[in-house]
Amino acid sequence: MNSTRDIDNLIELMARLPGLGPRSARRAVLHLIRKRALLLTPLADSLRLVAETARECLNCGNVGTSDVCDICSSEKRATGELCVVEDVADLWAMERSGMFKGRYHVLGGTLSALDGVGPEDLRIPRLRDRVVSENITEVILALNATVDGQTTAHYIADQLEGSVRLTSLAQGVPIGGELDYLDDGTISAALKARKEI
Amino acid sequence: MNSTRDIDNLIELMARLPGLGPRSARRAVLHLIRKRALLLTPLADSLRLVAETARECLNCGNVGTSDVCDICSSEKRATGELCVVEDVADLWAMERSGMFKGRYHVLGGTLSALDGVGPEDLRIPRLRDRVVSENITEVILALNATVDGQTTAHYIADQLEGSVRLTSLAQGVPIGGELDYLDDGTISAALKARKEI
Incomplete structure (x- = not known):
């Protein structure tokens, strides 16, 4: 051509x-x-x-240029909080917000019966190990609000129950969002989780 | 980040x-x-x-990996027809159509009083030389149907007048085009250039 x-x-x-x-x-x-x-x-x-x-961090699964990524090796981020995300793009999105000061754990996907992805295909056993070895007090499940994401969140919550405080991201109206353009599910979730002004 | x-x-x-x-x-x-x-x-x-x-062909201005591009060095394409285009992307678009069997001449832009582009900034002197040295019989001006493109076409036509047959691409309804979505200028041009069935 x-x-x-x-x-x-x-x-x-x-x-x-x-x-x-x-x-x-x-x-x-x-x-x-x-x-x-x-x-x-x-x-x-x-x-x-x-x-x-470029390589995957052996600890959390983040992408970096050393065996252990900058976040995992920084002592400042050993806050006892661990944020579980689906993939590296989600970790980067969380980092851009600049709000989270703890460490991350990248699963590398979500559980999916259709695609044949089981717990052993994700970084879930490693997550259990880290909760103990890094003295984690809170695990924040920042998984996508999709069916697969929420299934995975429930599975992880089941696995870790009792050993640590478990939280998830709040659901509601996005900043700058117009009600008219939001789907029914988001509006229901925002209404259910309404708070005092 | x-x-x-x-x-x-x-x-x-x-x-x-x-x-x-x-x-x-x-x-x-x-x-x-x-x-x-x-x-x-x-x-x-x-x-x-x-x-x-990668380098520019010294003859026509096409992008290639040798001093003279494949089209200029192919004897099969010495048909006496020379197609003048604005830039390399236009040359590639012409080649994809597969209809033109001659050689090309890439101007590297259009004349523009606003941007201070004069004839000496384009490959116009080289075009005059090629018309003589390559025994060109027809110069096809395949310039964009914009104000700058048509100004450049007129200037080149002026320069080459008398020495060679000058043609331009036909203007009209594009293949698959719907009249309802075409601008007035295109419809006028297609009507003026209407032909017997």
Whole structure:
């Protein structure tokens, strides 16, 4: 299709990224070639570096460049609170909020009978170990408000019951949310959890 | 924000690609780290290769990996027809249609009084030289149907008048287009250029 195999090959690889298709991959590659010194070479170097160094934290499952991630190795974050999330993207989202000062535990998915994902496929045994070894006093289940997420939350709550305080994120109207655009489930949950002003 | 500087740096670079923002760049980087062997390493290698080898064809301005691109060096394409396009993306779009068998000339932009782009900033002098040296019989002006594109087409037509046959792409209803969704200008152009069935 285009003039050379190397460039076609790059376009094909770029098109496999989430959020890019064949058309936007072509646009991105032309942009990269035009900005060779500013963008193409730094991006190639950066990808090479991450390909060599990125690994999962052996403790929590976060992505980092050392065997134990910055959060797990920071003494400041040994608050006794452990936030359980589904995947690394959720951990990053929690970190952006800047509110949580404890450590995380990334499950690496949710239980799913349909997809054949059982407790042994997730990082649940490791979670039980950590609750004991890190003197955890509170486990915050920050799982997605989907059927699979809530099933997983119930399973973990069952496993840890009695050994630790268990909490979950509040459900309700999002900040800036308009009632008119919210689904019935969210409105019911917000009404049930209403609080005194 | 995230756990390590290298990964943050990669996200920042990815977010500068057209079509990606900070959020989709984070998603893409997590996807890359998960598919290290299948996607991350091949993409890093491919970018490195293109960064080292990609260059502009000295003859037509197409992007390739040699001094003269495949189209310019192919004897099969010396048909005497030369298609003038604005940039490489337009050349690739023409090639995808598979209809044009001649060679191309990439201007590298359009004349623009507002942006201070004059004829000397584009590949117009080189176009005049090629018309003579490559025994061109027809120059097809495949410029965008915008004000700047049409101004540039008129300027080139002025420059080449008398020395060669000059044509432009037909204007009209796009294939699959619905009249109801077309702008007035396109409908007027299609009506003016109506043809016998």
